[in-house]
Every structure is written in structure tokens, then in C-alpha cells.
Amino acid sequence: MITSAAVAIAEARIGRPGNSVYSGRSRAIIERAYLxxxxxxxxxxxxxxxxPVMYLFSFGYGVGKLIGKIEVLPGHYISYAAFIAPALLATSAMNGAIYDATWNVFFKIRFDxxxxxMLATSLGPMDVALGEIGWALLRGLVYAIAFMSIIAGLGLITTPWALMAIPAAVLISFGFAAVGMAxxxxxxxxxxxxxxxxVMLPMFLFSGSFYPLSIYPGWLQAFIKALPxxxxxxxxxxxxxxxxxxSLIPHVIYFLVMIAVGLFFTTRRLTQLFMR
Amino acid sequence: MAKGLTKKYGEFIALNGIDFSVQKGESFGFLGPNGAGKSTTMRIIASTLTRTSGDITVLGKDPEVSGPEIRAHLGVVPQQDNLDQALSVSDNLYIYGRYFGLPRKFIRSKIDELLDFAALTDKRDSKVEALSGGMKRRLTIARALISEPKILMLDEPTTGLDPQARHILWDRLFRLKEQGVTLLITTHYMDEAEQLCDRLMVMDKGSIMAEDSPSGLIKKFSTKEVLEVRFGSDRNAQVAEKLKTLCERMELLPDRILLYADDAEKVLDEIHKIGLHPVTSLVRRSSLEDVFLRLTGRTLVE
Known part of the structure; x- marks a missing residue:
């Protein structure tokens, strides 16, 4: 009988659900991205x-001088820089993920x-999707940590809860990367x-990044609130x-849905493109 | 292995219900012009293309059901190189092994062996872009061997290579064959098919025209020898009628006339006897090209 290590590895996964699209080896794709x-x-x-650092300095400290303090809760004021810093973190999570999962992926699909x-091996399309997205997340994580260190150094962070912004940034990256790749x-x-x-630029400018959403009329607020x-x-x-x-739970669910929908369509579409 | 295998793209029929089987350890060739359905067949075997109808089993399994297990058995060398341009030569081999889930240590030792096999040891840290066409092809083959496959699938392995690069490649493939690796090769080169294949399937427009060993095909569909004569493009057609009776079979091509006979010299003598004097004449042994011409009425590389 014909045997090799590669065959033994593939056969060990027979009978697992989804084994025709997923081999559990998306880390090989991440390893490739690292190389x-x-x-x-x-x-x-x-x-x-x-x-995001440049935005922080130009808007946060430049424009911020003109604006002064912002009231986030009744009687609770913060500096303008502290107001936009979280938005910049969310945006950089989005941009990083979108860059990795769209332009890079587009080039690989159409030209490279x-x-x-990859798909001529025992890998499946879902390994490729998860691996590429996983790499985008790793990068997003590093960027998020670096940005958080900077704003912490500038004294814009006042609560230990802010550390939770790092995993949140990764969640946001995941959602955008999955949908972006799909x-x-x-x-x-x-x-x-x-x-x-x-689509990305206006979303960045109008999603409450630079000013509270409350200045919009109600219908526009509702529209913006539908955007990721x-x-x-x-x-x-x-x-x-x-x-x-x-009230934070719906936000988290929104991104979990993006991840699930994005992964589903990416896997399906990669199968159609390369295995049909 | 395959029965009634069919692939349709909308109205277009790429494969029209073909049957064939390949034995373990055999070197099997798919021969035909572009668009014959060779690559389609290969991709269906490699479970990266689904069939429209018919049955196929690879190592007893259906590629549409057991894709990953079948692909783990195969080394695939596609028609267009798909080496990873962003990585070095040795990283290309390394990461391919990782795609199969192989342990790093195993791959590291395998890389040295494969670089040696592909004569690329001194290029191990080069970027892929910097390699010549022949080197890229050898690297693609080496990469396909990282998982120690027992079936190697080569889609037009030497198309676009210079003669020297082709001979190096044939030598490497021949070594693999000696080691008992089953080779599935598509080609539109006669000499390649004759050199490498134990058995051949001649395909045209999605159908099988014939299947046998190279010498068997020649015996079955052609005579021992061929006489090629040229009278100049205007006169070829005129004299063709007179030549027909002198040989077993005749093919009139735009630039020359092919006369099939077991003794071609004798035919040439007779042509001279009836007072015709071709501009050029050539006596040669029959080749697969003649078989193809007989089966499809046209030459293979147009």
C-alpha cells in the first residue's frame, strides 16, 4: 500500500466534519505569510x-486646541485627543485588516x-481563508498594542479597562478581514x-470618529449605526x-456575525474559484 | 480508474465521456493538441476540478468525496508555474511541506535532498524571480516531491523550455520512474511522449482517439517507414493523384506529401520510374506525429 507521512496526516482527519474544506492547518498559511x-x-x-499616530497628533492636539473639552457623559469631560484616540484605534484595526485581506488577497487570486x-496540497479552502485572515489579525494585534502604548504614554488612558480595547481591536480586525476577503x-x-x-474613507470620516453622533439628524444616526x-x-x-x-454586547455580536458570514462566503468562493 | 468522465462548461463539452485506467508504477501520457481536454482530466484526478458526470476513482477513492486524502498522495506540477514569488527557493520547498502538515525536521532534511535532485543547491537562497525557466520547472517538480508522493502529475512539463533544459528535466523524470513513482504526463510533444511514457492516450476535442504504448500506436496506425516528398506548394496537389497507388496510404499536407509504406526507399525509386522528380525527399521511420495525423487529420503542434 502506498503510504507517506503526508497521507497519514490527511487520513487522520477522515470523518471530521468539514474535512473536505478544512484540514486544521491554517497556521501553515500564517507561517507562509510570516516568511x-x-x-x-x-x-x-x-x-x-x-x-493613526499622525491623525492623533494633527487632529487630537492641533484641532483639539480649538475645541477644548468634550462632554461624553453628563458632567464628564475628556480632552479631544482622548475622545478620538479610541476611534483611531478602531479605524487602524479596520484599515490594517482591510489592507491585508483585500489588496493582498486580490493580487494572489488574480495574478500570483x-x-x-496551496490548494493542490491536502489543505482546504477554509485553511487558506482562516490563515490569511489570521495573519491580518496578528498584524492588527501588534499595531493595536503599539498604538495603545503610545496613547498610554501620552496620558490619554485613565482606566485599566482600556486594556480590553486591544482584544476588541482584534475582534474588529477579524470582522473586517473576513468580510473584506469575502x-x-x-x-x-x-x-x-x-x-x-x-466605502472605507467616508465610513472613517462619518462614523463618529471625530465628533459625537448626536449632531446628526435621527435618520442619519440610524444609518451610521448600521455600519460596522x-x-x-x-x-x-x-x-x-x-x-x-x-450595551456593549450588541457591538460584539455585530462583529461575530461579520466573521461568520465573511468566512462562509470566502470558503465557498475559494472553492468555486479553484476547485470547480 | 475513469468511466464516462464528462466535463461541460455551459454548452461547451471539454470532456466527452472518456474511459481510461492507469496502473501503479506506470508512466502514462495524455497526448493531444491544446484544448483536447488533457489538463481538464488532470485537474479532475487531482480533485481541484469537479466533473459534470461519469465516475472516477483515484487509489480507490472519489476525488470529490476524499479530496484532501487524494491530494496528499499526489505531487502536482501545473502547466503554469505557481511558485511563491515572495519566498526564496528553499522556503518554497519548506512551506509546501508545511501545507501538507509535515514536521519541520523532516522537511529540513528533505530540502537538501531535493535541491540536489533539482541541481539547485547553489540557488537555495535566491528569490524565485531570479531563476531561469528550466530552473523554475525543476523547482516546481522538487516542490511536488516534498511530500514523497507516489503519483506525480505533470501538465506539459517542458513546454517553453530550451532543448538542453528539456533533456535535464527528462533525465530527472526518468530517475523518478525508476524509483517506482507513477507519472501522469500531458504533452503535445511527440518526442517527450516517446521518451517518457509506457502508455499513451491520444486525445482530441474531449475524446480518446487511441490508447496503447508508443510503439504499439505506431504499429497499429502507421507503417514502418514514411517518405516525405515536396514538389513545391503548387504542384503537390497535382501529382498526389499519381502517387496514391504507390503506397499504402497518403497524406497531402500544404507543404509536403507523406507516403506511408514499409519500404520507403522502394517507393521513392518507383516515383523516379514514373518520371516524377521531387524537389526534396526524406525517408524516415514512422513517429507518433504520423499516428496523430492519421487519427485526427491534422498535425499536433500547429
């Missing part, structure tokens, strides 16, 4: 971290044929890919200010 990352251009890596190579698998051209950017970034901003801002309550 490729080692030779990547450091300036690109650094911008992911520097972008890397996924064809959308990317349907994209055929660069023009279509640009639509993603067109608002949930991210609200979640991280509450955690950073130590405002912990059951």
Missing part, C-alpha cells in the same frame, strides 16, 4: 502603525497563483477593488473610558 513578510518593505509596515499551489473573492478588476476604498465601523468605535471608546455595560 513573505520578513522580506517585505518596512516602510509599508511602518505606515500601518504611523497613520499562490492559492492554486468581497475581494468576487472582485474581477482594479476598478472594482477601488470601490472598497470609496460605528460599532467598532463605540465599543473601543466605551472600553477606553471604562464605561462597561450590557
Amino acid at each position: 513573505a513578510f520578513r522580506s517585505s518593505v518596512w516602510i509599508v509596515v511602518a505606515t500601518g502603525f504611523l497613520e 497563483r499562490v492559492y492554486q499551489g 468581497v475581494t473573492t468576487y472582485m474581477k478588476s482594479f476598478e472594482q477593488m477601488n470601490v472598497i476604498n470609496i 465601523l460605528w460599532h467598532g468605535v463605540a465599543l473601543i471608546r466605551s472600553l477606553s473610558l471604562g464605561m462597561i455595560s450590557a
Whole structure:
């Protein structure tokens, strides 16, 4: 009988649910991303971290001078920089995840044929989806920790609950990466890919990042509250200010749904693209 | 292994109900022009393409049900290289082993052996982009061997390579064959099929035209020898009628006339006797090209 280590490893998973799309080896994909990352251009890596820091300084301290204090709760005032810092963390989690899970993935699907190579092995499409997204999360985690260290150093953090903003940022990254990758698998051209950017920028500007949502009319508030970034901003801002309550649960559920829907469609679409 | 295998893309029929089987340890070739259905067949075997109808089993399993287990048995060398451009030569081998879930230690020792096999040891830290076409092909084959597969699938392994690179590659494939690896090869090169394959399946437009050993095919579908004569493109058609009776079978091509006979020299003598003098004449042994021409009425590489 023909046997090799590779066959034994694959056969050990026979009978597990979903074993035709998932082999439990998404960490091999993360390992690949790390090997490729080692030779990547450091300036690109650094911008992911520097972008929110630059926003913090220009808006937080520049515009913040003109604005003064902001009332977040009746009688509870914080500096403008402290107000936007959580929003910038949520946004950088979103941007980092979207960059890794959309443009990078788009290139691999359309031009690189890397996924064809992966899927010719005993890996499944869900390994690829989880691995690519997992890598985006790792990067997001590092960025989140770096950004938190900076704002802590600037004295913008006043409660230990703010540490919870780091896992929250990872959750947000996960949601955006899963949906972003799913959308990317349907994209055929660069023009279509640009639509993603067109959606991202206004979402960043209008999701309550720079001012409270209460200045909008009711119908617009309702619309913004349906968008994912608002949930991210609200979640991280509450955690950073130590405002912990059951009202945070819907935000978490929103992202869990994004993750589930994103993973489902990514796996299905990768199967269609490379295994049909 | 396959029965009534069919693949349709909408109205287009890529594979029209083909039957075939490959034995363990055999070197089996799919021969045919572009669009014959060779790559489609390969991808269905490798469980990266689903079939429209029919049955196929690979090592006793259905690729659509047992995809991961079957792929673990296979080494796949696709038509277009899909090496990882972002990684070095040795990292390409390493990470491929990881995709199969192999332990790091095992892979590390295997890499040295495979780099040696592919004659790429001094390139181990190079980026893939920096390799020549032949080197990339050898690396792709080495990569396919990282999991020690017993079946190696090669889709047009030497297309686009220079003659020297092809011969190096054939040598490597021949070594694998000697080690008992089953080879499945698609090609549209006759010499490649004759060199590497124990058995051949000639395909055209999604159907099987014939199946036998290379020499068996020649014996069955062609004569021992062929006489190629040229009278100049205008006159070829004129004289063809007169030549027909001199041989077993004749093919009139735009640039030349092929006369099939067991003794081609004798035919040439007779042509001279009836007062015709071709511009050029060539006596040669029959090849697979002649078989293909007979079966499909056209040449293989157009």
C-alpha cells in the first residue's frame, strides 16, 4: 500500500466534519505569510502603525486646541485627543485588516497563483481563508498594542479597562478581514477593488470618529449605526473610558456575525474559484 | 480508474465521456493538441476540478468525496508555474511541506535532498524571480516531491523550455520512474511522449482517439517507414493523384506529401520510374506525429 507521512496526516482527519474544506492547518498559511513578510518593505509596515499616530497628533492636539473639552457623559469631560484616540484605534484595526485581506488577497487570486499551489496540497479552502485572515489579525494585534502604548504614554488612558480595547481591536480586525476577503473573492478588476476604498474613507470620516453622533439628524444616526465601523468605535471608546455595560454586547455580536458570514462566503468562493 | 468522465462548461463539452485506467508504477501520457481536454482530466484526478458526470476513482477513492486524502498522495506540477514569488527557493520547498502538515525536521532534511535532485543547491537562497525557466520547472517538480508522493502529475512539463533544459528535466523524470513513482504526463510533444511514457492516450476535442504504448500506436496506425516528398506548394496537389497507388496510404499536407509504406526507399525509386522528380525527399521511420495525423487529420503542434 502506498503510504507517506503526508497521507497519514490527511487520513487522520477522515470523518471530521468539514474535512473536505478544512484540514486544521491554517497556521501553515500564517507561517507562509510570516516568511513573505520578513522580506517585505518596512516602510509599508511602518505606515500601518504611523497613520493613526499622525491623525492623533494633527487632529487630537492641533484641532483639539480649538475645541477644548468634550462632554461624553453628563458632567464628564475628556480632552479631544482622548475622545478620538479610541476611534483611531478602531479605524487602524479596520484599515490594517482591510489592507491585508483585500489588496493582498486580490493580487494572489488574480495574478500570483499562490492559492492554486496551496490548494493542490491536502489543505482546504477554509485553511487558506482562516490563515490569511489570521495573519491580518496578528498584524492588527501588534499595531493595536503599539498604538495603545503610545496613547498610554501620552496620558490619554485613565482606566485599566482600556486594556480590553486591544482584544476588541482584534475582534474588529477579524470582522473586517473576513468580510473584506469575502468581497475581494468576487472582485474581477482594479476598478472594482477601488470601490472598497470609496466605502472605507467616508465610513472613517462619518462614523463618529471625530465628533459625537448626536449632531446628526435621527435618520442619519440610524444609518451610521448600521455600519460596522460605528460599532467598532463605540465599543473601543466605551472600553477606553471604562464605561462597561450590557450595551456593549450588541457591538460584539455585530462583529461575530461579520466573521461568520465573511468566512462562509470566502470558503465557498475559494472553492468555486479553484476547485470547480 | 475513469468511466464516462464528462466535463461541460455551459454548452461547451471539454470532456466527452472518456474511459481510461492507469496502473501503479506506470508512466502514462495524455497526448493531444491544446484544448483536447488533457489538463481538464488532470485537474479532475487531482480533485481541484469537479466533473459534470461519469465516475472516477483515484487509489480507490472519489476525488470529490476524499479530496484532501487524494491530494496528499499526489505531487502536482501545473502547466503554469505557481511558485511563491515572495519566498526564496528553499522556503518554497519548506512551506509546501508545511501545507501538507509535515514536521519541520523532516522537511529540513528533505530540502537538501531535493535541491540536489533539482541541481539547485547553489540557488537555495535566491528569490524565485531570479531563476531561469528550466530552473523554475525543476523547482516546481522538487516542490511536488516534498511530500514523497507516489503519483506525480505533470501538465506539459517542458513546454517553453530550451532543448538542453528539456533533456535535464527528462533525465530527472526518468530517475523518478525508476524509483517506482507513477507519472501522469500531458504533452503535445511527440518526442517527450516517446521518451517518457509506457502508455499513451491520444486525445482530441474531449475524446480518446487511441490508447496503447508508443510503439504499439505506431504499429497499429502507421507503417514502418514514411517518405516525405515536396514538389513545391503548387504542384503537390497535382501529382498526389499519381502517387496514391504507390503506397499504402497518403497524406497531402500544404507543404509536403507523406507516403506511408514499409519500404520507403522502394517507393521513392518507383516515383523516379514514373518520371516524377521531387524537389526534396526524406525517408524516415514512422513517429507518433504520423499516428496523430492519421487519427485526427491534422498535425499536433500547429
